Amino acid sequence: MPSPLRARLTAVLALSLGALLAVTALVSRPASAASTLNQLAKAQGRYFGSATDNPELSDTAYTAILGSDEFGAITPGNSMKWDATEPSQGQFSYTKGDAVVSFAKARGQIVRGHTLLWHQQLPGWLTSGSWTAAQLTSILQNHIANVAGHYKGQVYSWDVVNEPFNDDGTYRSDLWSNTLGTGYIATALKAARAADPNAKLYINDYNIDGTGAKSDAMYNLVKSLQAQGVPIDGVGFQGHLAIQYGFPTNMQQNLQRFADLGVDVAITELDVRMVLPADATKVATQAQYYTNVVKACLGVSRCVGITIWDYTDKYSWIPGVFSGQGSALPWDENLAKKPDVYGAINTALGGSGGGTPPPTTGCKVAYSANDWGSGFTATVTITNQGPAISGWTLKYSYSGDQKLSQGWNGTWSQSGKDVTVTNTSWNGTLATGASISAGANFTYTGTNTAPTAFAVNGTTCT
Structure with missing residues (x-):
């Protein structure tokens, strides 16, 4: 000093x-x-x-x-x-x-x-x-x-x-x-x-x-x-x-x-x-x-x-x-x-880097819901933890009777309890470490339990 x-x-x-x-x-x-x-x-x-x-x-x-x-x-x-x-x-x-x-x-x-x-x-x-x-x-x-x-x-x-x-x-x-x-x-x-x-x-x-x-x-x-x-x-x-x-x-x-x-x-x-x-x-x-x-x-x-x-x-x-x-x-x-x-x-600062190296494969999904009782807005954020990808598809499932109304920042669809989101023309490329968020509105009755498993391009995400 x-x-x-x-x-x-x-x-x-x-x-x-x-x-x-x-x-x-x-x-x-x-x-x-x-x-x-x-x-x-x-x-x-x-x-x-x-x-x-x-x-x-x-x-x-x-x-x-x-x-x-x-x-x-x-x-x-x-x-x-x-x-x-x-x-x-x-x-x-x-x-x-x-x-x-x-x-x-x-x-x-x-x-x-x-x-x-x-x-x-x-x-x-x-x-x-x-x-x-x-x-x-x-x-x-x-x-x-x-x-x-x-x-x-x-x-x-x-x-x-x-x-x-x-x-x-x-x-x-x-x-x-x-x-x-x-x-x-x-x-x-x-x-x-x-x-x-x-x-x-x-x-x-x-x-x-x-x-x-x-x-x-x-x-x-x-x-x-x-x-x-x-x-x-x-x-x-x-x-x-x-x-x-x-x-x-x-x-x-x-x-x-x-x-x-x-x-x-x-x-x-x-x-x-x-x-x-x-x-x-x-x-x-x-x-x-x-x-x-x-x-x-x-x-x-x-x-x-x-x-x-x-x-x-x-x-x-x-x-x-x-x-x-x-x-x-x-x-x-x-x-x-x-x-x-x-x-x-x-x-x-003079160190050796100290960060945790990024995974060479995989993905991470963060899910949140803004719930107003009879419906909710779901937001999913996908982070690519593997090599760069061009085009992505996210899949997950609900356990209740959640029904898709409309989505954005992706093409949303639903079959039964299964939800699929694919990229738009402008957000399909994800570099290593890059993230993208998409959202949708749903209606429901009963309970609204959050999904627990997600997959992107067939790979299970953390």
């Missing part, structure tokens, strides 16, 4: 014992013992983390991976935001945030607090009020004093201000800037320092990963805050990337210019989405993007770590926001490592 980072991490003496051990462990593991993503990152003087959210914590298969050596840092996706922590004015709730912190502390993982001030996920009492500048300043300071004060000594860093800029580099028009002007950022940082003196204080934003108007605006903001004597310790680069838009320009150089100001930089919300379905070409591009991000961080001594925005497609935010896009994370919806993507990250 370069000496500046060691000095900064050693300074965080007021953290709880569990969090402190997690931070100082960044330098304790020799590279020869490293194999997981966080172990490899530790050997490079960084952490590798994941976001999470409270509903996921009830999924024991999920938490077994989240709490493993793959991750050294945890970011709560929603449970520390304003609507969760102060749903009514002056009434604070920390149950959900405490659950995430307790999970991380029990496993020696550090916590990135997220986020004290944002223009979204604000409670109605706040957004519907008519506040003077003095009133809103008091509300802001009181909120940060309570939330950051509650977690004092338990978090490594805070995303104090989240997403203050528009893409053109102008300040976002929102409750804070409209009422308080741009000075609200300095007010928030000062309040956070007073409430949690030893936590690293960040400003966090998206589309600042490469050089451009927005990252220039952030750079100038940091310089301005420093000139005013306002506490600012780091800048968070979210890293929500998409292969169809090209990789950010001069990412490493951009990170370096912020580091040259004397602040830490971190990749805080990394995922790399694509337009579905996935295929070998898209996955290869995605893997290269992940490689590029890791190498950019490793190339800057003050890049302290990388956090992916949850680790599995099962809980990704992407499909719910970007219609028709997804497959953005290193683990798939079944919590299995994606060999190409996980392997690329592992290799870029």
Whole structure:
């Protein structure tokens, strides 16, 4: 680890014992013992983390991976935001945030607090009020004093201000800037320092990963805050990337210019989405993007770590926001490592790849049903685990009286209890590792038991 980072991490003496051990462990593991993503990152003087959210914590298969050596840092996706922590004015709730912190502390993982001030996920009492500048300043300071004060000594860093800029580099028009002007950022940082003196204080934003108007605006903001004597310790680069838009320009150089100001930089919300379905070409591009991000961080001594925005497609935010896009994370919806993507990250961190080699034969089918009582929508996702195929036919059977109404993304037919789906003219080719989803509506009476066996082109699938 370069000496500046060691000095900064050693300074965080007021953290709880569990969090402190997690931070100082960044330098304790020799590279020869490293194999997981966080172990490899530790050997490079960084952490590798994941976001999470409270509903996921009830999924024991999920938490077994989240709490493993793959991750050294945890970011709560929603449970520390304003609507969760102060749903009514002056009434604070920390149950959900405490659950995430307790999970991380029990496993020696550090916590990135997220986020004290944002223009979204604000409670109605706040957004519907008519506040003077003095009133809103008091509300802001009181909120940060309570939330950051509650977690004092338990978090490594805070995303104090989240997403203050528009893409053109102008300040976002929102409750804070409209009422308080741009000075609200300095007010928030000062309040956070007073409430949690030893936590690293960040400003966090998206589309600042490469050089451009927005990252220039952030750079100038940091310089301005420093000139005013306002506490600012780091800048968070979210890293929500998409292969169809090209990789950010001069990412490493951009990170370096912020580091040259004397602040830490971190990749805080990394995922790399694509337009579905996935295929070998898209996955290869995605893997290269992940490689590029890791190498950019490793190339800057003050890049302290990388956090992916949850680790599995099962809980990704992407499909719910970007219609028709997804497959953005290193683990798939079944919590299995994606060999190409996980392997690329592992290799870029200095490992040997670490992914499970793809099977040379076979297929995988995921089945889900949205049931409304007298009918349901069935969705099947086929993943080709063998050599590339040109043309596919899926077969499965129901045990009840389910009757096909209509289907899409395939030609659907039914004979008795047996269902057959064949490819359309545009989705018949499946490269190794590629997936395709098709859906259909059915009616039924009685019980609606899911099918248990599937076959593609005569091969039984897992």
